[in-house]
Amino acid sequence: MSYDKYHVSYIDIFINLLKIKYHYFMPIKSYLAHPHDGKKEELIQALSNLNHCDVIPAENKDVLVLITETETKAEEDILKQKLETISSLKLLAMVSGFNTPKKN
Amino acid sequence: MYTSTTNRRSFIKKMAVLSAMTAAATMFPGIMFAGEQEKNLPKGGNLDWKKAPCRFCGVGCGVLVGIENGKAVAVKGDPKSPVNKGLCCVKGYHSVMAMYGKDRLTKPLVKKNGKYVETSMKEALDLIASKMKETIKDHGKDSVSIYGSGQWTIPDGYVASKLFKGCIGTNNVEANARLCMASAVTGFLTSFGIDEPMGCYEDIDHADVFVLWGNNMAEMHPVLFSRLLDQRLKRGVKIIDFATRTTRTSMAADKSILFLPQTDLAVANAICYEIIKNGWVNKSFVEKHCNFNKGLTNMGYGLEDKYKFKDKPEKISFQDYKKFLEDYTPEKVEKISGVSAKDIKYMAAYYGDPNKKVMSLWCMGPNQHSRGTWMNNLIYNIHLLTGKISTPGNSPFSLTGQPSACGTVREVGTLTHKLPHGVVMNKEHREFAAKIWDVPVENIDPKPTYHTVEMFRALDRGDIRFMWIQVTNPMVTMPKLKRYRDAAKKEGRFIVVSDVYPTPTTDIADVILPSAMWIEREGMYGNSERRTQYFEQMIQPPGEAMSDTWQLIEVAKRLGYEKQFYYNEDTHIEEIYTEYRKHHDNKKHNMAPLEVLKENPGMQWPYVEGKPTQWRFNSKYDPACSNGEDFHFYGKKDGKAIIWQRPYEPAAEEPDAEYPYWLNTGRVVEHWHTGSMTRRIPVLHKAMPHSYVELNPEDAKRMQIKNGDKVKLTTRRGEIILPASVNQRGVPAPMQVFVPFFDENMLINDITLDSFCPISKEPDYKKCAVKVEKA
Ligand code: SF4
Numbered sequence: 060m061s062y063d064k065y066h067v068s069y070i071d072i073f074i075n076l077l078k079i080k081y082h083y084f085m086p087i088k089s090y091l092a093h094p095h096d097g098k099k100e101e102l103i104q105a106l107s108n109l110n111h112c113d114v115i116p117a118e119n120k121d122v123l124v125l126i127t128e129t130e131t132k133a134e135e136d137i138l139k140q141k142l143e144t145i146s147s148l149k150l151l152a153m154v155s156g157f158n159t160p161k162k163n
Numbered sequence: 164m165y166t167s168t169t170n171r172r173s174f175i176k177k178m179a180v181l182s183a184m185t186a187a188a189t190m191f192p193g194i195m196f197a198g199e200q201e202k203n204l205p206k207g208g209n210l211d212w213k214k215a216p217c218r219f220c221g222v223g224c225g226v227l228v229g230i231e232n233g234k235a236v237a238v239k240g241d242p243k244s245p246v247n248k249g250l251c252c253v254k255g256y257h258s259v260m261a262m263y264g265k266d267r268l269t270k271p272l273v274k275k276n277g278k279y280v281e282t283s284m285k286e287a288l289d290l291i292a293s294k295m296k297e298t299i300k301d302h303g304k305d306s307v308s309i310y311g312s313g314q315w316t317i318p319d320g321y322v323a324s325k326l327f328k329g330c331i332g333t334n335n336v337e338a339n340a341r342l343c344m345a346s347a348v349t350g351f352l353t354s355f356g357i358d359e360p361m362g363c364y365e366d367i368d369h370a371d372v373f374v375l376w377g378n379n380m381a382e383m384h385p386v387l388f389s390r391l392l393d394q395r396l397k398r399g400v401k402i403i404d405f406a407t408r409t410t411r412t413s414m415a416a417d418k419s420i421l422f423l424p425q426t427d428l429a430v431a432n433a434i435c436y437e438i439i440k441n442g443w444v445n446k447s448f449v450e451k452h453c454n455f456n457k458g459l460t461n462m463g464y465g466l467e468d469k470y471k472f473k474d475k476p477e478k479i480s481f482q483d484y485k486k487f488l489e490d491y492t493p494e495k496v497e498k499i500s501g502v503s504a505k506d507i508k509y510m511a512a513y514y515g516d517p518n519k520k521v522m523s524l525w526c527m528g529p530n531q532h533s534r535g536t537w538m539n540n541l542i543y544n545i546h547l548l549t550g551k552i553s554t555p556g557n558s559p560f561s562l563t564g565q566p567s568a569c570g571t572v573r574e575v576g577t578l579t580h581k582l583p584h585g586v587v588m589n590k591e592h593r594e595f596a597a598k599i600w601d602v603p604v605e606n607i608d609p610k611p612t613y614h615t616v617e618m619f620r621a622l623d624r625g626d627i628r629f630m631w632i633q634v635t636n637p638m639v640t641m642p643k644l645k646r647y648r649d650a651a652k653k654e655g656r657f658i659v660v661s662d663v664y665p666t667p668t669t670d671i672a673d674v675i676l677p678s679a680m681w682i683e684r685e686g687m688y689g690n691s692e693r694r695t696q697y698f699e700q701m702i703q704p705p706g707e708a709m710s711d712t713w714q715l716i717e718v719a720k721r722l723g724y725e726k727q728f729y730y731n732e733d734t735h736i737e738e739i740y741t742e743y744r745k746h747h748d749n750k751k752h753n754m755a756p757l758e759v760l761k762e763n764p765g766m767q768w769p770y771v772e773g774k775p776t777q778w779r780f781n782s783k784y785d786p787a788c789s790n791g792e793d794f795h796f797y798g799k800k801d802g803k804a805i806i807w808q809r810p811y812e813p814a815a816e817e818p819d820a821e822y823p824y825w826l827n828t829g830r831v832v833e834h835w836h837t838g839s840m841t842r843r844i845p846v847l848h849k850a851m852p853h854s855y856v857e858l859n860p861e862d863a864k865r866m867q868i869k870n871g872d873k874v875k876l877t878t879r880r881g882e883i884i885l886p887a888s889v890n891q892r893g894v895p896a897p898m899q900v901f902v903p904f905f906d907e908n909m910l911i912n913d914i915t916l917d918s919f920c921p922i923s924k925e926p927d928y929k930k931c932a933v934k935v936e937k938a
Contacts, residue, residue: 087176089183115180117187118195119249124183126176154183 086135089154090125098147099123105145111138125151177846185253195242195249214241214764215698216688217255218681219835221313221563222246222384223690224255225764228682230701235259235682244764246364246694252385254835257844261680261835262702264843268663268677269706279675284707287674288714291631292721294657294673298629299331305612306628308335308621311711312635313344313565313572316686317695318739319633319711320571322728324583326715329600330724334579334587334612335627339635340565340572341615345925346530347561348573350539353458353476353922354547354805357751357798358573361779362522362558363692363767367391369556370522372401372513376542377427377528377929379893381411382832384526384562388412403510405430406528407827407929408857408901409894420510421896424825424930426500428534429811431541432491434511438548439485443515445550452794453547454801455479457487457808464533464815464918464927468620472921479808487808499811501896514545520556521546526564527829533927535920537809544806552804553781553794563691564836570689574752574768575743579618580611583746587611599745601727614924616642616917623650631659633711634678638667639837639907642926643880643917661711666839667907678711679704685736686712687760693776695754696765712739750787751797780804814930815918818898822878822932824862825899828911829928831892838905854906855888858935859897863889866937873938876900878914878931884938885909900935904928 092114094102099121106114106125111134115124129135142151187194212227225244229237238259242249271287272279282290298306309323315338327336351358367373367390380388392415394400404416405427413419422430438444458474465472493504493511514521523546529538542559543552551557563569576583585592588609597604613621619641621627630651641647651658651671660672663680683704689695704710709717716735719728730738737757744754747768755766755775767775771786780796782788788795796804818825833851834841841847856874858866868874870889875882885902895901902911916931 087179089179091183091187115184115196120187120194122187122194124180124187124196126179126183128176154179 086127086129086132088127088135090127091152091154092123092125092148093150093152094121094123094147095149101147102145105147109138109141178850181253181846195240210236212239213682213699213701215682215701216566216690216696216765217251218258218261218840219254219566220384221565221568221691222386223566223688223692223694223696223765224251224386225696226251226255226258228259228701233702235262235702241764246690246692246764247386250386250389253833253847253850254841255386257841257847258681260844261840262663262683264664264840266664266843267705268665268669268675269708270677271707272675274673284676284709287676288717288721291659291674292718295629295718295722298657302628304331304333305335306626307331307333308337308613308618308627308629309631309633310615310618310635310637311336311338311571311577311633313338313340313563313568314634315567315571315577315711316684316688317567317570317575317743318686318736319715320567320575320577321583321739321743322712322715322719323633324575324577325600325727326719326722326724328582328587328607329596329602330606330719330722330727332606332608334608334610335618336577337579337613337615337618338572338577339615339637339640340568341578341924342640342926342928343527343530343564344568344573345578345614345923346532346535346539346920347563349536349920349923350543350561352798353474353536353807354540354543355780355796355798356800359569359693360558360560360691361553361781362560363777364390365777366522366556366558366560367394369520370394370400370558371398371519371556372403372521374403374405374510374513374521374523375412375416376523376525376538377406378524378526378562379406379410379412379829380524380562381415383564383830385832387562388415401513403513405510407825407896407899409896411892418509420502420506423499423501423896424827424899425533425814425817426496426502426811427529427538428541428809429491429496429499430502430507431538431545432488432809432811433493433496433507434514435541435544435548436488436491437493437508437511438515438545439488441511441515443511443517444548445517448550448794449481449548449806451792452796452803454803454805455481455484455808456805457483460810460812462921465616465921465924466815466916466918468624469617470921474922484806484808487810491811514549514551520554521551522556522558522560524560524562526562528929530561530925531928532925533815533918533920533930534809534812535925535927536922537807540807540809543804547804547806553778555778561691566690567688569691569693570687570695574689574747579614582607583743584752596746599742616919616924616926619647619650622656623647623653625653625655628655629657631661632668632672633661636662636666636668636837636839638671639904639910640912641917642912642915642928644910644912644915645881646917661714662839663708664839664843666837667910676714677706677708678714679708683708684710684712686710687740690765693767694765695760695768697757697760699761712736814927816879816916816931818932822934823898824933824935826876826878826915826931826933827895827899827901827929828904828915829901831903831905834903834905836905837907839907842905851905854885854903854909854911855891856885856935857888857891857893857895857901859895859899860890861897862935863887866935868937875936875938876902876914877934877936878916880914880916883909883911883914900933
């Protein structure tokens with residue numbers, strides 16, 4: 060009746076714990092974005108320049124909360140591709156994904 | 164209620180932000196997103212940040228509350244607070260919203276012909292005083308009672324105790340901390356002769372291994388838990404979750420070990436067996452600082468009215484104790500507990516390793532236990548045998564649930580047997596209290612009356628006729644609730660309830676008094692680590708709402724106790740605190756003066772010569788140590804702590820053919836206890852809108868129950884239908900179910916059992932037998 064949990068990433072845990080499934084469209088996703096060493100400001104700038112992105116930098120740690128809000132799945136895929144090209148971004152870990160009804 | 168998609172979308176966006184911040188907070192303890200908090204604030208206002216302890220749990224985080232135009236509009240963690248270093252959990256961040264629910268009670272209500280009628284505060288207080296006088300005249304002083312809370316501020320509890328014990332002369336004073344902390348108190352008293360942890364939160368920064376005994380810290384003490392995770396990132400510490408159910412804590416721990424309910428008693432003894440067998444006993448520590456005792460066994464479970472039990476401690480030798488432990492070899496205990504002998508040895512090896520500092524943490528698991536005092540004793544045994552106690556990082560640490568369970572209930576002593584200093588049974592203690600209270604010593608009755616469960620039973624029987632309930636919701640929290648709800652509704656009972664929102668408890672009231680909440684008044688709380696924290700009044704309470712302290716003072720004056728309740732309305736909190744400090748004016752418990760509390764993010768007692776004491780009983784840190792040794796357990800006359808021989812005994816009601824499952828109850832991170840405040844905070848309510856029953860996935864599959872299906876739970880007390888939760892937040896072990904108690908629309912306590920620990924009288928909310936069916 061016991062098990063070891065040495066290899067579980069916290070992000071995996073929190074994705075599972077916080078994921079809420081709505082069967083709608085309009086994805087809203089939140090991520091933790093980790094910059095490369097010394098590149099926090101650069102990353103804030105790069106993410107803030109993208110459409111559909113809100114960035115909330117932590118004041119005292121090297122991590123940012125990124126919220127993406129897109130209209131369609133296709134739009135979301137394009138955004139994802141753009142995110143992948145940002146050189147100051149070390150790791151993007153999804154925390155929660157919400158699909159919501161479209162805006163009126 | 165109509166919600167536009169735009170609103171819904173913005174709500175969901177906030178949820179997404181919140182989720183990410185919560186995850187970040189768990190990974191990066193102390194993380195701050197001040198930019199985001201300030202972004203949501205009204206622009207251009209005169210925002211004034213003032214410090215307070217959080218309103219909610221016993222961690223006692225320091226928060227800064229943003230006030231604008233007389234309204235509390237924002238909260239952020241106080242970076243100067245050594246408790247949380249700027250961090251808050253979801254409840255803390257949303258705490259100010261709890262004051263602005265639409266149905267806030269703002270006017271006193273009196274029940275007339277079955278209907279609540281608004282009245283003035285003056286009339287309501289007159290009525291309460293005259294009812295108390297009449298009840299005392301007709302039925303005697305022990306027919307009136309007060310039932311308070313670990314959410315009472317220190318001044319609330321102090322004036323309640325002074326009025327009832329000192330002036331009226333009844334020991335009918337109890338508080339809901341009996342339901343959560345009483346076993347911790349009796350554990351401390353029996354092992355050390357003095358209450359409250361010897362260590363402090365700073366132990367977390369020194370320990371190498373953390374053993375969590377039945378404690379879902381990730382949800383119940385989230386900020387402290389993130390401090391543990393932070394230490395793992397920095398120093399690679401080990402976290403062992405020892406529990407009956409897999410929770411968020413288990414998932415984040417390095418190792419999760421599951422045990423069968425009630426068998427933690429056997430496992431703790433097996434750990435001690437291993438420690439002795441492997442020669443890991445710290446002999447010089449044990450010889451110098453410990454005695455061995457045994458007490459009575461087969462004590463029963465308090466199920467019958469007027470149940471009485473008094474332990475008879477008897478000295479034994481180390482050899483006797485060693486012999487007793489032979490029944491608890493890991494191999495034998497594996498059979499009882501379901502914990503492999505390997506895992507028992509694994510835990511014992513950490514405790515036994517002289518190079519590892521170990522912190523044990525626990526809260527409701529060992530406390531809400533029909534052998535709760537024993538469980539507390541057994542965890543102390545492990546630390547005493549190895550000498551891992553009262554030094555930085557070596558710390559058996561009993562956590563509290565409520566913001567002032569320690570500060571108000573345990574330190575002020577709002578339990579039937581207690582006085583602010585000492586107990587009613589002790590003549591010197593009565594004399595000491597009577598002098599400070601300015602009452603004749605004969606007023607203080609030397610006999611305790613009713614503990615909480617018995618107090619409600621006395622209400623049912625008619626021995627108690629008047630009950631004043633403040634800051635607590637017993638009509639959701641009492642076990643075997645139906646009996647006590649029916650009792651409160653009986654003819655000839657008069658119930659006063661002081662609260663901030665309507666609850667199932669205000670439903671049984673004859674008079675409802677609107678209370679000022681948290682920063683709408685001035686006060687202090689005392690948290691789990693002996694830290695007393697002050698908060699000023701920052702905003703006006705709504706309507707006629709009044710602090711619980713002042714409600715009690717007004718009634719006391721109407722009862723003729725003007726001399727004792729001399730306090731001035733503008734300065735009464737300061738006057739009360741200054742008077743209260745006199746009760747603890749000694750090196751073992753001195754409280755910091757008010758000016759010190761005002762200037763600091765709280766201060767730990769004993770506060771001696773301008774300094775707090777972080778580690779008690781250790782002469783390096785604690786000025787009360789006076790035996791010339793490294794350690795002095797001065798709570799006991801001979802200065803020695805006690806290692807107790809306590810066996811494993813089964814729970815009051817265990818699964819059988821008719822009721823084959825275990826029922827366990829508890830809390831969730833989003834809601835504060837019965838949810839009367841947090842369910843009025845939209846983001847928290849929507850995140851966790853109703854209760855549920857967690858099932859083991861294999862059990863669910865066998866019964867063809869899917870997530871969300873209706874499930875009927877039946878116990879010998881009644882039945883309830885709840886939606887199923889399968890493979891969601893928590894996963895119970897096979898043949899066990901778990902139900903949170905925050906939902907007043909799904910009252911799980913209607914079917915729980917009112918068995919309790921015979922020594923502490925704390926009910927066991929974690930164990931009774933239940934039948935589970937698809938509804
Ligand atoms: S952990 Fe407790 S004290 Fe700290 S913010 Fe959360 S509810 Fe408040």
